[in-house]
Amino acid sequence: MESRACVNETCEKYVQAGQENLIVRKIYGKDQIRYLRCQICQKEFSERKNTALWNTKIREENAVSIGEHLSEGCSLKSTERLTKVSRDAVRRLKDKLGEHGKFFHDERVVDVEVETIQADERHGFAVNKQTQMREGETLEPKSRFILSHVQGKREEEMIRTLLEETKQRIAPANQQKIALFTDGLRSYATVFPEIFGTPYQPARKGKQGRKPIPRYRIPRQRAHVQIVKHRSGRRLESVEIRYTHGSK
Numbered sequence: 001m002e003s004r005a006c007v008n009e010t011c012e013k014y015v016q017a018g019q020e021n022l023i024v025r026k027i028y029g030k031d032q033i034r035y036l037r038c039q040i041c042q043k044e045f046s047e048r049k050n051t052a053l054w055n056t057k058i059r060e061e062n063a064v065s066i067g068e069h070l071s072e073g074c075s076l077k078s079t080e081r082l083t084k085v086s087r088d089a090v091r092r093l094k095d096k097l098g099e100h101g102k103f104f105h106d107e108r109v110v111d112v113e114v115e116t117i118q119a120d121e122r123h124g125f126a127v128n129k130q131t132q133m134r135e136g137e138t139l140e141p142k143s144r145f146i147l148s149h150v151q152g153k154r155e156e157e158m159i160r161t162l163l164e165e166t167k168q169r170i171a172p173a174n175q176q177k178i179a180l181f182t183d184g185l186r187s188y189a190t191v192f193p194e195i196f197g198t199p200y201q202p203a204r205k206g207k208q209g210r211k212p213i214p215r216y217r218i219p220r221q222r223a224h225v226q227i228v229k230h231r232s233g234r235r236l237e238s239v240e241i242r243y244t245h246g247s248k
Contacts, residue, residue, distance in 0.1 A: 011041035052100040111171040138166040159187040177221035184228035192224040220247040
């Protein structure tokens with residue numbers, strides 16, 4: 001019972017697990033799901049309320065199996081065949097698992113103490129083989145812990161969203177001494193100063209005309225390094241290291 005909490009937003013024990021305010025009113029279904037009552041607000045609810053399995057008719061063991069297959073990269077068709085669950089049910093559960101996974105990640109990945117970040121993109125498809133899509137991720141290189149994940153076209157807007165989310169998850173003290181490693185995509189070089197730099201207003205030359213656009217200073221403790229691989233076909237010929245921003 002300690003893992004559950006009251007789901008009534010007006011209750012004084014709302015989302016506070018382990019408060020001993022919940023009792024089991026009944027057990028129902030093949031999975032022996034508990035129907036709970038809060039002794040504070042008298043609200044009754046299923047223990048699956050606000051979870052990815054809420055309102056699903058799939059057996060819990062099958063739902064876990066579906067999640068495991070999808071996390072390993074199986075397609076909807078393959079997951080349907082392996083778990084013997086209809087494709088529509090697999091698709092609905094996939095959407096729910098994705099929503100809850102993102103919510104869990106956003107809630108828990110805060111004030112991360114890292115000093116080095118690696119950013120990269122992967123090429124893929126969405127919906128069908130005709131719709132190309134990119135996945136952008138930032139992670140801590142040693143642990144491979146993912147800080148942020150976004151999807152979209154390989155454009156500046158996706159890179160900006162990726163780095164903004166990443167900065168929000170890093171502890172403020174660590175933001176002052178961050179090193180970002182990327183490939184040679186120009187958008188990283190454009191966006192990095194805006195996200196991790198310190199803005200300042202250059203002095204205007206003369207008394208007329210518009211003020212110069214704001215510029216950004218990169219503190220010595222921050223750096224952006226681009227690692228560019230030069231290939232001939234599939235053969236790697238050389239690696240170029242560009243110290244794009246910050247102190248070498």
